[in-house]
Amino acid sequence: MSAAAAPVRPRRNRFLAGARLLLGSPPALFAALVLVGVVLVALFDDQVAPSGANDVDVQQRLQPPGAGHWFGTDDLGRDVLSRVVLGAKVSLQVGVVAVGFSLVCGVLVGLFAGFYGRWLDTALMRLMDVLFAFPAMLLAIAVIAILGPGTTNAMIAIGITYTPVFARVTRAAVLGVRESVFVRASRSVGASDPRLLFRHVLPNALPPIIVQTSVSLAFAVLAEAALSFVGLGTQPPAPSWGRMLAEGRGYVDLAWWIAVFPGLAIVVLVLAFNLLGDGLRDVLDPQQRSALEAARARSGRRRRRTPGRTS
Amino acid sequence: MxxxxxxxxxxxxxxxxxxxxxxxxxxxxxxxxxxxxxxxxxxxxxxxxxxxxxxxxxxxxxxxxxxxxxxxxxxxxxxxxxxxxxxxxxxxxxxxxxxxxxxxxxxxxxxxxxxxxxxxxxxxxxxxxxxxxxxxxxxxxxxxxxxxxxxxxxxxxxxxxxxxxxxxxxxxxxxxxxxxxxxxxxxxxxxxxxxxxxxxxxxxxxxxxxxxxxxxxxxxxxxxxxxxxxxxxxxxxDRVLVMYGGRCVEDGSVDDVFEAPAHPYTRGLLGALPALHDEDGADGAPAERPDLVAIGGTPPPPTDLPPGCVFWPRCPVRGDERCATEQPPLVPVRGSGPVPHRAATFYGERLQQTEVGA
CATH class of the missing domain: 3.40.50.300 (P-loop containing nucleotide triphosphate hydrolases)
Incomplete structure (x- = not known):
């Protein structure tokens, strides 16, 4: 009587178990800490920043990093640390809004194309191919040329650029899930198409989309920096890491800190997004996950077996 | 309920x-x-x-x-x-x-x-x-x-x-x-x-x-x-329907089809079953167990079905050139109950006289 004798386990929260597994890997933990830190800094930027973004002090121009100005000052005597802190909000905002835009558009396109197939698939995906055919930066610049420069338009431009990526990732995942027996089974009890799409297909297609989101956040931060660097994104005097990089470029031999600190901020944020994406992929891929769980269990046993050893 | x-x-x-x-x-x-x-x-x-x-x-x-x-x-x-x-x-x-x-x-x-x-x-x-x-x-x-x-x-x-x-x-x-x-x-x-x-x-x-x-x-x-x-x-x-190559090759009550299968394919399927109840073996000791009879060949691809009987390429009987060119219709064969026993073969009644696996 295997059915009756099977133990009835209490319901386990899969989300919590996944989160524990994710944060158990050092790179992902580091990434999560960095991201939490950046988000906190961006939320409380006014309290964190030692001075305003545009507090000009001409007597303190081009000061090297030191006790008074930890990251030094720029050519107008503005505190670089303050500008990096205040620029975090712009970078995060652009990343989240632009990726959110491409996530919603791309997932919808990929979901419908993959689920319905046939002519709808062809029409939608060829449209995506057209967008994909342009080099990303060129497309973003073209969109800004139409809409005009500025932070908001930069977000739209970046969002459009990354839509085809999400459409493709979603479509590929949907194609696999669509043929599952449970989709057919739920159709056989009379489930409607919207229900099949959003209750059955999408949740099972989510893992690659989540990973793509975290990687795209990194790209979006870079893209905003690049657009601002060439003057098409955030407009002066608002602080933006890309913009600061561009302004500091002229003084690199004289005052390296103006360009290096915003550059480092970009590197750290992008690295954190990428590491988080790697960690998420390991946890969300069922095969990887069971391998990971097995490895953890093994190392846990080993540690228990040799209690005297410290690492 | x-x-x-x-x-x-x-x-x-x-x-x-x-x-x-x-x-x-x-x-x-x-x-x-x-x-x-x-x-x-x-x-x-x-x-x-x-x-x-x-x-x-x-x-x-x-x-x-x-x-x-x-x-x-x-x-x-x-x-x-x-x-x-x-x-x-x-x-x-x-x-x-x-x-x-x-x-x-x-x-x-x-x-x-x-x-x-x-x-x-x-x-x-x-x-x-x-x-x-x-x-x-x-x-x-x-x-x-x-x-x-x-x-x-x-x-x-x-x-x-x-x-x-x-x-x-x-x-x-x-x-x-x-x-x-x-x-x-x-x-x-x-x-x-x-x-x-x-x-x-x-x-x-x-x-x-x-x-x-x-x-x-x-x-x-x-x-x-x-x-x-x-x-x-x-x-x-209660009733069984045997499919081969997308067609029904035999149907009837379970008793009829298992007792007196008429289509060579059904006979092949039943011949490929291991016999658990050995009728000859006395006091439970299994007697000489006959080898399982496999059906040679593989089913035809659905893109290229034979023009005649679908089972013809694998059929051990093949008594007639009609088999290769003409689709045998599903016709009544010998049955016992009220449920009609039918098979899509030209030899149904004749095969029913012989032992399965012979």
Whole structure:
């Protein structure tokens, strides 16, 4: 009587178990800490920043990093640390809004194309191919040329650029899930198409989309920096890491800190997004996950077996 | 099962008479290698309370033939024929009309309980899906109560607790019980079981067979049981339909078909079964066990069916040049009961005189 004798386990929260597994890997933990830190800094930027973004002090121009100005000052005597802190909000905002835009558009396109197939698939995906055919930066610049420069338009431009990526990732995942027996089974009890799409297909297609989101956040931060660097994104005097990089470029031999600190901020944020994406992929891929769980269990046993050893 | 729900639109679910009547069902699919004729003129009917087994090897078109009834095939499959369910032709229905029948008159159980449940939804959510889609339960709460009843009906321990569990927390047998509960949630007049016990071990299989038989007795459900397991057929079915190459090659009552098979293919299938009850062996000691007889060759690809009898290329009889050019019609052969015994072969009666496997 295997059915009756099977133990009835209490319901386990899969989300919590996944989160524990994710944060158990050092790179992902580091990434999560960095991201939490950046988000906190961006939320409380006014309290964190030692001075305003545009507090000009001409007597303190081009000061090297030191006790008074930890990251030094720029050519107008503005505190670089303050500008990096205040620029975090712009970078995060652009990343989240632009990726959110491409996530919603791309997932919808990929979901419908993959689920319905046939002519709808062809029409939608060829449209995506057209967008994909342009080099990303060129497309973003073209969109800004139409809409005009500025932070908001930069977000739209970046969002459009990354839509085809999400459409493709979603479509590929949907194609696999669509043929599952449970989709057919739920159709056989009379489930409607919207229900099949959003209750059955999408949740099972989510893992690659989540990973793509975290990687795209990194790209979006870079893209905003690049657009601002060439003057098409955030407009002066608002602080933006890309913009600061561009302004500091002229003084690199004289005052390296103006360009290096915003550059480092970009590197750290992008690295954190990428590491988080790697960690998420390991946890969300069922095969990887069971391998990971097995490895953890093994190392846990080993540690228990040799209690005297410290690492 | 306390009181059967009476649907005002479709009438009581347990009426007598014919539940399903399939006539000349054909399914064709255009592939890169030409048109595949997957089901070719299949006709059968299922009466209330009756179990019809459809047997055949992989690729004989048995699954496709039932998926076609509910419109569950991919869009490029071309389906023709008629399939009257309570007097309405399923094959002529629009997608919206079909949705009113799916899970609300016809229930379906799929082969693999490991894949026929959505891994990210709880059992309760999946079980109430059909109830809510057809407005059979007042609201979420009522649907949950009904779902727990259904789980109790299929013999799941702790049905209330099971509602909040995910499929991966259940064993294979428990999952198949859940799948059957889902199929029964619409109080179906017709239950289609597509290899429903193939993925289960024999003990669980026996439990599931017994469960379905019990529910069938209680509710008068007509059952189409698709399988390649002749043991399951012998144990559960009233009538059997043998499919080969998308055609029915033999049908009749289980007793007739097993006692006096007429088609060379059916005879081959039965000859390939190991004999557990050895009639010659005295005092339980197995006597000389005859070798299993395999059927040589492989089934023809559906894109390239032979012009005559579909079984001709593998047939051990092949007595006639007609076999290669002319399709033998399904004609009556010697039978015992009121159910006609028919076979699509020119040699039915003659083969019935000889021993299977000889």
């Amino acid at each position: 306390t009181d059967p729900v009476t649907d005002p639109v479709t009438g009581p679910a347990h009426g007598g008479g014919t539940v399903l009547d399939v006539r000349d069902l054909r399914v064709r699919v255009d592939t890169a290698r030409g048109t595949a004729d997957i089901v070719n003129g299949l006709s059968y009917s299922v009466a209330a309370g009756e179990t019809v087994a459809v047997v055949g090897e992989s690729g004989s078109g048995k699954s496709v033939s039932v998926l076609a009834l509910l419109g569950l095939l991919p869009g490029h499959a071309r389906v023709s024929g008629t399939a009257a369910f309570r007097g309405r032709d399923l094959l002529a229905m629009s997608e919206a009309e079909l949705r009113t029948v799916r899970g609300n008159g016809i229930g379906m159980v799929f082969q693999d309980p490991m894949t026929s449940l959505n891994p990210v939804l709880t059992v309760g959510r999946q079980l109430t899906e059909g109830l809510l889609a057809h407005g059979r339960a007042g609201g979420r709460k009522a649907a949950r109560a009904r779902a727990a009843e259904l789980l109790a009906d299929v013999g799941l321990p702790d049905p209330r607790g099971a509602l909040d569990r995910y499929p991966h927390e259940l064993s294979g047998g428990m999952r198949q019980r859940v799948v059957i509960a889902i199929a029964l949630s619409g109080d179906p007049a017709l239950l289609i079981a597509d290899e429903a016990t193939t993925a289960l071990d024999v003990t669980v299989q026996a439990q599931i067979l017994e469960l379905v038989a019990g529910l069938q007795r209680e509710r008068g459900t007509g059952v189409v049981w698709i399988t390649h397991d002749l043991g399951v057929v012998a144990g559960t079915a």
